[in-house]
Amino acid sequence: MDDGLVAGWDNGKRKWMYPLIRKGIFYKWRSIISYFYLVVFFAGPFIRIKGQPLLLLNVLERQFVIFGQVFWPQDIFLFMLASLVFLVCVVVFTIAFGRIFCGWICPQTIFMEMVFRKIEIWIEGDAKKRKKLDAGTWTNEKLLKKGSKHLIFIVLSFLIANTFLAYIIGSDSLIKIMVEPIQLHLVGFIAIWVFTAVFYLVYSQVRELVCTLICPYGRLQGVLLDQNTLVVAYNDVRGEPRGKLDRHAQGPSTKGDCVDCGLCIDVCPTGIDIRKGTQLECINCTACIDVCDEVMDKIHKPRNLIGFYSENMIHKQEKPTFNLRMKGYTAVITILTVALGIFIFSRSDMDITIMRSAGMLYQEQPGGYISNIYNMEVINKTNKSQDIVLQPIDPSIKIQYIQAPGRIGSGESAKAVFFIMIPRKQITTTKTDVGLQLIRNHQVVQKVSTSFVGPIN
Numbered sequence: 387m388d389d390g391l392v393a394g395w396d397n398g399k400r401k402w403m404y405p406l407i408r409k410g411i412f413y414k415w416r417s418i419i420s421y422f423y424l425v426v427f428f429a430g431p432f433i434r435i436k437g438q439p440l441l442l443l444n445v446l447e448r449q450f451v452i453f454g455q456v457f458w459p460q461d462i463f464l465f466m467l468a469s470l471v472f473l474v475c476v477v478v479f480t481i482a483f484g485r486i487f488c489g490w491i492c493p494q495t496i497f498m499e500m501v502f503r504k505i506e507i508w509i510e511g512d513a514k515k516r517k518k519l520d521a522g523t524w525t526n527e528k529l530l531k532k533g534s535k536h537l538i539f540i541v542l543s544f545l546i547a548n549t550f551l552a553y554i555i556g557s558d559s560l561i562k563i564m565v566e567p568i569q570l571h572l573v574g575f576i577a578i579w580v581f582t583a584v585f586y587l588v589y590s591q592v593r594e595l596v597c598t599l600i601c602p603y604g605r606l607q608g609v610l611l612d613q614n615t616l617v618v619a620y621n622d623v624r625g626e627p628r629g630k631l632d633r634h635a636q637g638p639s640t641k642g643d644c645v646d647c648g649l650c651i652d653v654c655p656t657g658i659d660i661r662k663g664t665q666l667e668c669i670n671c672t673a674c675i676d677v678c679d680e681v682m683d684k685i686h687k688p689r690n691l692i693g694f695y696s697e698n699m700i701h702k703q704e705k706p707t708f709n710l711r712m713k714g715y716t717a718v719i720t721i722l723t724v725a726l727g728i729f730i731f732s733r734s735d736m737d738i739t740i741m742r743s744a745g746m747l748y749q750e751q752p753g754g755y756i757s758n759i760y761n762m763e764v765i766n767k768t769n770k771s772q773d774i775v776l777q778p779i780d781p782s783i784k785i786q787y788i789q790a791p792g793r794i795g796s797g798e799s800a801k802a803v804f805f806i807m808i809p810r811k812q813i814t815t816t817k818t819d820v821g822l823q824l825i826r827n828h829q830v831v832q833k834v835s836t837s838f839v840g841p842i843n
Contacts, residue, residue: 403594738776766795
């Protein structure tokens, strides 16, 4: 193959990829992971954990649900911390294993190679047949095959778009768009078809350009990889000088194990030649490993001419090591993850803020009570409306509302103004700590304390 195919371009023009499929051990494992991912992806919006969806990223209503845990804008610091953990994980993972995420877990690769590509092969045939079909004139056979393929692509894109939208607005809202009149959900209906068009264009036209040109991760890895990073690599020490296999040669061969068959290029979904070294277009999909192992088996040579290697493993015969930089990043990940877990599992469904009115002195009340006036704000972080009650922990202390909080809607806040009244005989200092508890459904959900100003007996 010519060098123009390496980056998918030929003299500045897009060159279409026709990768071969070879079902080796890595391909089988990728298939298993992909099928698991696809099941979780399409079932995710309909899975419930304690009545909450598995995952909901409702940017429009600023509501987020992750593994059944509801988060609101008030929890933005948790998202910032989680994003930081994710970014550090990406850095560490890339330092250790290169761009393997792209070839094994990335949704773009999974849908392209394990869904759309397989449908294309099923309808149009292997790489040679597909290339011949595209180069040929428009016949009834070509029209039928192309029409069938693109019709299935549109249907699949429509299903993906609906599922994707369900992660944003929720499965219940999606079902309403599907069953109720279009005019009631015009924005949602348009969004579905916009997403459908985007996914269709990505998987039918843009394809590997998402990985090689659009996604910034490929360029990011260039500054993260080092000589100890495990990547899909060609062992040039063993493979060079490459040359065709000569079964009739007498005496020891001066050639390397690479027979220059070019199959490693033919199977690559981005069209690179792995023998030219690590390249940003490589997504570590391991297709070249599978096909090269197949060739090595046929010529009775050891496998792993192409395999997971670091530069030092190939040229210095060093074993992969967990170096100081990776240890440092791992320590940071551990600390951030523990902190994130503590914040998530210690967070309350209700946030309460109580402040004594500034500049207000105590008041004497009938019955021998001294009162202070307070302002309160309560935020309901659940997905249901809640009736809450504020009670003093000490039963001798009373609360008298000027403005009660009432019923608080899902994700909403309510304000209240009230007096805290303490018997005068219990006040021994100018400032007294008062313990309060927020009660919902006869259960204490949060305890707070505030200061109370009063006269000294």
